[in-house]
Amino acid sequence: MHINQISVFLENRTGGLAEITRLLAENNVNLRALSIAESADYGVLRIIADDSKKASSVLLSSGNILSMTPVMAVAVPDKPAGLNELLEVLAEGDISIEYMYSYNTREDGTAYMIFRISDEKKFLEVLAKHGMKPVCPSDLNIK
């Protein structure tokens, strides 16, 4: 149920991000989702790749600092208020979200949100109560 997110330390300088994407491009890794959290001098790049093992070994071998973080993806209806309904449920269930971002898909009618939650057990309970659950990596065609 977990999806492997690769978190990469990114120094804030021109061309820093391009170095990473170039590396992935050269190794034929496809990026499925990406988010950056930044402060003045550095940032954390968070990516979901179609092949997380390959992506991480490529990045590591070129000297990057990274960590693998288990995250969860939840499907939301791709329509107005789709995300809001889910977030209302989480708010009501007193679930605190560390961070989240959206996941690209070409499927019609469904969007996905990637969640990093500290209390995953409670998260799953709240979802289950509303008949929802995170999707598997295979559902998203990633490994």
Added chain:
Amino acid sequence: MSNYYQPEIETASHEQIRKWQDERLVKQVKNVWDNVPYYRKKMEEKGVTPDDIKSVDDLYKLPFLTKDDLREAYPYGLMARPLKDCVRIQSTSGTTGRRVVAFYTQHDIDLWDECCARAIVAAGGTNEDVCHVCYGYGLFTGGPGLNGGSHKVGCLTLPMSSGNTDRQLQFMTDLGSTILCCTPSYAAYLAESIIERGLRDKIKLKAGIFGAEAWSENMRRDIEEKLGIKAYDIYGLTEISGPGVSFECSEQTGMHINEDHFIAEIINPETGEVLPEGEKGELVFTSITKEAFPLLRYRTRDICVLTRKPCSCGRTHVKMSKPMGRSDDMLIIKGVNVFPSQIETVLLERGYPANYQIIVDRVNNSDTLEVQVEMTAENFSDSLSKINEMEKNLVSALKSMLGIYAKVKLVAPKTIARSEGKAVRIIDNRKI
């Protein structure tokens, strides 16, 4: 036209100064031999006894003391008096984090204050003056030293301490400060603030006594012009007493060392050999009147030149140049002594690699310190707030070690150059 605080001492003949030094040195060496086992052991190792020291000519026979000795003997190992005779400590940072603590008897404080009084009077100070002291007060010697000197002279003393520019300027204008004592960079900062706020006509400053950090002739002219004052340099170090070990007179061509209290030598920092007058080398001090904490042949690591050329001010005491550099890697940032090894200690304790870089700069006349550290896999996290928190912890650990704020910049691994041999850890961009 010159002013003296103690004319009979400050203009004494060379023979007289030499006589004082010979007598006091012999007495001090005996005192240290009897009361400081740490130094006695050093003398014994060198095969020297007090009988070998009959005058200043024999000074070279004595072993040196270094900051490492102060660390090893910390805190009481170099004291020559019992604690009950002491009334004060002052402190400065040491090489690997252990602080240097110097002890004072009341007599030591009185003599130190007199040294500072000489500096204030040389800058034109009298009991009519309002002496505005914005050196830091506390463990740092700057504030207490000039404060004591100002009392001796009889100036109205404003114990402002450092920072809070609004308050500094308010007191300066409301109470008509005439003598400003602070670091040169703070003086430059105050000068700019005064001009920006259109207060130039409201201040009554006539002189400034600026020390504890390096400053250039250009900076002096700039401060003098902006504030309409004459700016005097002052030198000192906690180990020897504090500010007032030497001070500038109206000639502004070097600082007179108070030779009735401190014997100065210049040595070759590599060999320890004493160099003749006029040659550039490391400054070494022997305190001949200190009671509580008498250091013999203490290596300051400051590189300078001594001259006995007659001075137009009439003072006869030897003059030292501004320090031209250091024979170790100590940095003086905002008047505070900073050793790269202190920074390294903090980094290693917290699991950061020893590969770091220190960048010192001067922005708006104020020193800045940045420590660049490489991110490690262990310290990395997917959560930005965790990294931020770690960074904050590192900043506060550095602050408590160094006493000043250091900006921490986390950089990607392997981005700090690994040099062959001795690493170039320090980039000092200050143009002074």
